[in-house]
Amino acid sequence: MYRIQTLNNISPRGLEHLPRERYEVASEINDPDAILVRSFKMHDMDIPKTVRAIGRAGAGTNNIPVDVMSERGVPVFNAPGANANAVKELVIAGMLMAARNIAPAIRFVDSVDADDSKVIEDGKKKFAGFELPGRSLGIVGLGAIGVRVANSAHDLGMEVTGFDPKISVDNAWRLSAGVNQATTVDELCAKSQFLTVHVPLIDATKGLISAERIRSMPKDSVILNFARGGIVDEDAVLEALDSGHLHAYVCDFPSNKLKAHAKVIALPHLGASTGEAEENCAIMVARQIRDFLENGNVTNSVNFPESVLPRVENEPRLCIANANVPNMVGQMTSLLAKHNLNITDMLNKSRGNVAYTMVDVDSEIPQSVADELMGIEGVLSVRLLPAA
Template sequence: MKRIVITEFMDEAAVAQLRERHDVLYDPKLVDDGACLHTEAGKADAIIVRNRTQVRGELLAALTRCTVVGRLGVGLDNIDVAACEARRIQVIPATGANASSVAEYVIGSAMLLLRGAYQSTPAVAAGQWPRGALSNGRELAGKTLGLIGFGSIGRLTARLAGALGMQVIAFDAMLDLDDPAFAAAGVQSVGLGELVARADVVSLHVPLVDATRNLFDAARIHAMKPGAVLVNTARGGIVDEGAVAQALRAGHLGGAALDVFNAEPLAASPHFEGCPNLLLTPHIAGVTTESNERVSSLIAQKVLEALH
C-alpha cells in the first residue's frame, strides 16, 4: 500500500477510489500549511495538486519517496516539470477533462460582454428603466472569434462558437499555418498580428512561458480592434492587468473577462475599480461540478496506474 497526499480539493468519489487501494491523506487546506505540507510530502509516494501547490524548490526536495505528481487541471506552471523528470517523478495533467467548462465560460463571457445588458437587475429592481442605454448591445452571431492557442480547449471553443454563427480564426505558435487541425475544425489560421487586428473577441489558450509572459501588454491591447472583447482563462501573467483597466476606461476595449491573475488570490486592486464592462472571476473557468468529477476521476485513475 502506497501513501497518496492530496493538497487541494478533489471530488470525493475519486478520493474514495484512491482509498480503496492506498493510504490517502486528503486535506484541501494542506496547501496553506507549509510546514505540514513539507512534512507530509516526505511520506508521499504520490502527490495530487491543483494550481496553488508549488511543486518546486523546498517542496520538491521534500518529495523523497514520490514517483508521481497528479495535476487536477492542465496548466503546469506551478510544477517544475524538468526537475521532476530529473528525479524520475512522473507528472500527469488532466488533459482535456475541463475543456467543456472553459469553452462554455469563454462563450458565455463573450455573450455577456458584447450584449452589455446583464448587470441591470439592481437598477430595474429599484424602479429605473435604462432601456435606451441598454439597447445598443451586440450579437455574438456574425462576429469574429480569435483564438490564441489551438489545443483541445481552443478547438472545442471554436466548435461552440461556430454553432452560434461566429467566424473563428486562430493562431498557435506550435502549429504550422497549414496544419490540418485548422481546416478540420473549419477555422482560418492566421498570424498573431492579423488575429489581434481582426477579432471582435480574443480568447487566450496558451501556457505561461517566457514567450507568452506579458503577451498582451499595452501595445498589443491597443492593436486590438476598437470595441473588441478580451477573455483570459489561461494564466494571469500573459496579460497586463493595468493595461486592460486603462483600455476599458479609455473605451478602446469593449469588455474584458479575466479569470486568472498575475498574483492569486487577487489583492484589492484600485485599477479595476469602476472599470466598465469588466468580469472578474477567481480562477474557476475550468471548475464546475461536472468538470471536477471528470478531472478528479481521470487523475485518480492515472495515479493508480502509475503506482501499480
C-alpha cells in the first residue's frame, strides 16, 4: 500500500487513477509516501521524511520548497499543459473585454436607470471599442499556453509575434506557421498593441515587463498577465494607464491598488478555474505520481530529469537520486557487482545538480544493498522496487 496525503481538494477524477487496493488517500495521514497539492503553501510545513514525491495539480510550483526537495532526492511533479485551454480561453476573453471596454460598460449600466433609453444611448458613446483583426499581439513564452493563445489569436486575424528562446520542438511543431518570431523582449514590446506573458515567476522574469518596456509599446496598448503577478511592474502599469499610454491592463492577480483603477480588469485567479482544467491537472499528476511510486519513472518533474525505463517482468529495480558529480554511476555499479547482482538494464539522466539512475537486475536485491548505496557520498535517496 502507498499512502498519499492531499493538502487541498483534488478532483475525484484524478484520484480514480490511484486504485484503492494499492493506495490510501486522505488529507490527514501519517507517514505519507507522496503528497498531492494545489495551492497550499508548503514552505513552512514540516514535510515528513517518508515523502518520496510531491505532485502539484497545476503548472506553477512556487508554493513548494523545490530546492529543499531536490536536496532530499525528492522529485516535484506538475501538470504542464493540463490547464492550457482554460487559460487560453481567459486570455482571449481578456483581450475582447479590453478592446470593447466591457468592464467599464457593465459598471456604467449598474450605476444608472437601465430603463431610461436616452441615458443608455448617450452613455454608450464613452465605451466605443475596437476589433481584434489586424491588431498586433506579442506573446512572451511559447509553452503549452502561449502556443494555444498564439494559434487562436492568429485564427482571429491578429498579427501574432512570439518570443521564447527555449521553445521545445513539440511546441514549435504545434505553432501556426503564420506566427512571427521576435529575437528579444524589447523588440516584441515595441511592436505589440496587445502583450501577454506566459512564463514562470523566477529571478530572471521578475519585473520582466518594466516601465521602460511599457513606454516602448504603441500608444493605447493592452497588457495581459495570466502568468504570475510579479512578472509585470504594477506601479509602471498604473502610471502608464494614468498617462493614457496604456488602454487597459487585464490580470488574474488582483490587488487593492489595481482593482481601484478604472482601466484595470482584475480577476480572482480564474485561469485554471474550470471543472475540466481541475480534472485534467489531477489526472495528469496522479498518473505521474503512480508511475513514479510503482516504477520509478519520472515525467513532468520540475527538478528531476525526464527518465522513463520500461519494466522487465520479474526483475526488481533500484531508483537512485544523487548529486550530479563524476564517478557516481561507477561507484553504484561497483557496489552491485560486489554483491553479484547482474544489471540487465539501466538509465542514467541528469538535470542541473541532480542526477537520477534506474537499475534493473535479474535477481532479488537485499535491503542491505540499498542501505549501502545510501552510504555513498552524494547519494540523496534510494528506492528499492519489487519485481514488476
